[in-house]
Amino acid sequence: MNRFNRLTLLMLWLLFIPIVGVAQSQEANSGPSYEALAEVLENEQSRQQLINELRNMADKQTQPAAEIASSEPTEPSLPSQFAETTSDIAGGLSQQLSNLIAVTGSLFSGNLASDNEQFDSHVFLSAALNLTLVIAATGLLFWLLRRLASPIFIRFSHWSRHGEGKTPVLRLVVCVALASLVDALAVALAYVGGNLVATFLVGESGELTTQASLFLNAFVVIELLKAGLRVLFSSRYDGLRLLPIAATEAAYWNRWMALLISLMGYGILVVEPLININISPTLGQGVNTLIMIAAYLYAVTVILKNRVRLRQAIRQKAEKSTISASQFSLILLSRTWHLIALAYFTVVLVLTLLSPAEALPYVLFATLKTIGIVIVSILLSSLLAQTLGRRITLSNELRRKLPLLEARINSYVPPALHFLRILIVSIALLLVLNAWYIVDLNAWYESETGGKLLSKVIGVAIILLVAAIIWVLMASIIEHKLNPETGQGRPSARTQTLLLLFRNALAITLGTLTFMIALAEIGINIGPLIAGAGVLGLAIGFGAQKLVQDIITGIFIQVENAMNTGDVVTLGGITGTAEKLSIRSVGIRDLSGTYHIIPFSSVDTVSNYMREFGYHVGEYRVAYRENIDDAIARLQDAFDELAATEDMKHEILDALEVSGVIALADSSVIIRVRIKSTPGMQWAVGRAYNRLVKMHFEQAGIDIPFPHSTVYFGADKDGQAPAANLRVIDQAPEPRPNPVAHLGEKHTVSKQNTHLNDDAPNED
Structure with a gap:
C-alpha cells in the first residue's frame, strides 16, 4: 500500500470515529452505531495490517543498537502521520493564500510574467473570447440534440412504465440503457460539432487551440457524468429513473448535484489549466484551492439543509420494508446519512489539497465505482423481488399430480429471497470498500486463506442446494404415490403408512447427512463426532431401554403389517381408529373421541378389525x-x-x-x-x-321375549295367603310404602296385561 492509499485510509478512520460519536449522541438507543463500529473492527484486512505493524516494531526492538542505527528509518506511526498531514495542510493553505495575493497584485500592476514572457492581456482576452464562442456553440448544439431526442426519451419512458412482456425491472434497465446510449450519442455529436467550430470558425483555420481542446475534453467527461446522474435522477421522464423517488425530489437532487459536478469539473479541468498556461501556475493552484473550498461549502450547505427531510424519507422506506435487515440498515442510514456525506466531501477536500494530481482520479473512479455498485445492487434486489417474490404457480396437470409441490416451493421462496438480499448487500459492501482501497479483495482472494474460505463457502452452498433439491424431489414423488388421482390410484393403507414413515425417516437422514457433510466441507473432522454419536447412542440404548423396545416393536409391527393408519384396532384394552403411526407409538381415537397415545412396548396383542373382511x-x-x-x-x-x-x-x-x-x-x-x-x-x-x-x-307376529318379574305375597303356616290389597285409580298417587299385614300365597303377575280391581274375588 503506497503513501497515498495509507493517507486515505487514515483520513477515513479519523473521520469515522467522530461520526460514531455524533450518531450515538443523536439517539438514546444508538445500538446500530456500536454495531457498525464492531463490523469495522472485525475487518480482517485492517486487523492483519495492525498485527504486521506490531510484529515489525517488535522485531526492530530486538535488533542490536548498531544494526538499528544502520537500518533504514521506519515509517512514522498513524498519529505522527496525522500530525504531519495536518501541518502540511495548514502550511500549504497559508502558502497558497500568500502566493495568490502576491500573484493577484502582480497581475493588476502589470508585472506578472508567464513562462519567462511578459503577460499580454490583449492575447489573453482574445483567447478567452474564442473559448467563449466554442463554449456557446457546443452548448447550443448539445441543447438542440437533446431537444431532438426528447420524443425518443418519451417513448422509452412510456414503454418502461406501461409495456408488456417483461419484468418491470428488466424493462426499466433496458429503457435506461437505451436512453443512456442516446444521451451519450448527443454528447459525442456535440463534441464533434464543438471541434469543428473550434477548428474552422474560431481562431486560425484548421488549428485546434489548447484552450478549446481543454474545454471539449472536459465537456465530454462532465456531460457523461451528468448523463449518468440523469440515470438516477431523471426528472422529466419517470420511466427512465432508476431510483424510486418522486419527480420533484429527483429534479431537486439532479439540479444541485449537476451544479456541483459542473463547478468542480470545469473549474479543475478547464479554468485551472488555462490559468496555469496563460497566467501563472501559482495562481492556478490558488484558484483550484478556492474552487474546492467553494464546492465543499456548497455541498455542506445542501446536506445540512436537507438533513431532516431526507432522514424522514428514508425512515418511511424502512417502515415499508418487510425484511428486518433492510429495516435496520435503512434506519441506520437515516440517522447517519448526512454524517457519511460530510465525511465523503471532507475526505475529497483534504485529499485534493494534499495531492491534487493523485486525488482527483482516485476520488472520481472510486465514486463512480461506488455509485455503479449501489445501482447494480438495487436493481438486482428489485429483480429478485419481482421474480422470486411473486407466488410461483405451477400448471394444472403438475398440481394435480403433485398437489403440495407448489406450496412447498413457495414456502422456500421468502427465506431464499432474504438470503440472496443479504448476500447482495454483503458483496456490495466489500466491493465498495475495495473501490476505496480500504480492503484489497484481489490480494485476499489470491491468498491461501481467502481462496480456501471462498471455496468452502461455495461448497457449503452447493451442498445445501443439492440437499434441498433432493428433498423436494423425493417428497414430491411420495406425494405422487399418495395422491389417488395419480400413480396407481388410491394407495392402500399399508402403502400410505409406509410412505409417510419413509418421508419422516428421509427428512431425518437427509438433514443429518447434510449437516455432517457441511461440517466436513468447512474443515471440521467429523470422525470424533461420529464416534461420539455411537457412544452416545449406546449409552442412550442402555439408559432408555423402554424407548429402544418401543422402536424395535414398532419396526416388527410395520414389517408384519399388523395395522395401518385408518384401521380399527384394539391395543392395550383400547379400541378405536389408528390415526397416527410412528416408529415408537400409535395414536388411537376411541368411540367417544378421546385420543390415546400407546407406546409399542406396552402392546402384547394387536386386534385388527380391518383385514380382508x-x-x-x-x-x-x-x-x-x-x-x-x-x-x-x-x-x-x-x-x-x-x-x-x-x-x-x-x-x-x-x-x-x-x-x-x-x-x-x-x-x-x-x-x-x-x-x-x-x-x-x-x-x-x-x-x-x-x-x-x-x-x-x-x-x-313372532314374539321377541322380554324380561318377566314374579311377585310373592307370602303365606302363613297353613299355606293360606291373604287377599291382595290392590286397586286401580285414574291418577296414580304419590308413591308411598304399601305395608303388608299378612303374607298370603304366591301370585305370579306379569308386567304387561295385568288387570286388577277392588271387586275381584279373592283367589287362593
Missing part, C-alpha cells in the same frame, strides 16, 4: 312357543332385503350363514346368524340388519 355376528331370541324354522325364514327374508338395498349390496360378500339354535335360554330360544362384509363395514351392516329383523318379526 369382517363378520356381523347376530344372536336373536324368540319365545318358546314360536316355530324355529319360521323364525329362521324371517331372518333370511331380512337378509335378502338387506342385500337388495343400494347402500349395502356392495358391502355384503357372501350369503347369510345360519348357525341355528345355539342355546335354550331361561325364557327364549337363541338363534345365531353371521353376515360376511367388507372390512370396516360389519358394524354398519349389523345395524341395518337388526332394523330389518325387528320389522320382519313384527310382521310375522
